[in-house]
Ligand SMILES: [Zn+2]
């Protein structure tokens with residue numbers, strides 16, 4: 001195992017108590033060595049409630065922590081060394097903003113794409129919220145230190161032993177043009193195992209600026225050896241019409257995206273197989289390029305996909321939309337035979353990666 005991850009929140013609204021937020025650390029290190037906060041929709045309030053029902057949420061069995069007594073929510077957030085944010089929509093930054101003045105522990109880096117940081121500066125503008133973040137490495141008065149995550153080939157270090165590589169993905173468009181979110185490959189530098197986390201995204205097949213294919217092409221050669229866990233949104237159930245998605249996925253689009261990934265994986269494997277003769281290699285490449293859908297059966301064996309960001313229907317108890325969305329995705333994946341395991345991320349869940 002490479003990472004321990006706790007789901008602080010996984011909803012896509014409107015329930016403000018369960019918004020996108022994940023805390024993780026390398027599995028060989030204690031929480032005290034530093035936590036990465038991936039998205040910050042919900043935060044300390046949600047953790048406090050989770051600890052009320054499961055006081056030992058962060059006291060993992062066989063865990064290398066010196067701590068035996070339960071942690072408090074503020075203790076956990078004081079151990080956060082950096083935030084990693086996919087885009088600045090409120091459901092991904094709400095608690096980051098609200099808690100910026102009261103975070104304990106050392107100064108925390110705020111990693112995001114340049115545009116996302118520019119968006120956050122508009123929130124920390126001393127009008128909507130006090131200015132509690134700065135670009136100055138020496139400004140210890142600001143708890144948050146803006147740090148641009150370059151969208152490039154390189155991995156950036158988040159905390160010792162954990163690196164990230166970001167990709168832009170399209171998340172709809174507004175009057176100003178295309179609106180981007182970010183997908184992250186998060187790597188344990190010791191084991192070289194990774195997981196892939198998508199902020200919100202729209203389907204490439206509907207996008208004016210399709211970019212998710214770039215993520216799948218980089219992911220394909222890693223699957224499933226060094227990459228077998230993917231977090232990706234599915235905000236709406238199948239009944240939602242395509243013109244009402246507002247930059248999000250529904251089950252048909254999510255499964256199509258997974259099929260695109262499977263095709264990329266199949267291509268990599270076909271190309272990687274040593275050909276007996278050059279002529280056969282050409283033949284294989286040609287057949288991969290025109291792969292019928294049946295060629296992707298079982299290609300994603302060993303991959304698990306955690307579905308996140310299901311939008312809730314608060315007219316009914318429980319999470320009826322999430323349950324429906326997961327069932328719809330599973331049914332579609334079954335038909336395609338992709339081999340991928342579909343799981344619902346749930347608030348309060350501990351996930352080992
Ligand atoms: Zn969102």
Ligand SMILES: [Zn+2]
Nearest residue numbers: 087089171200
């Ligand atoms: Zn969003």
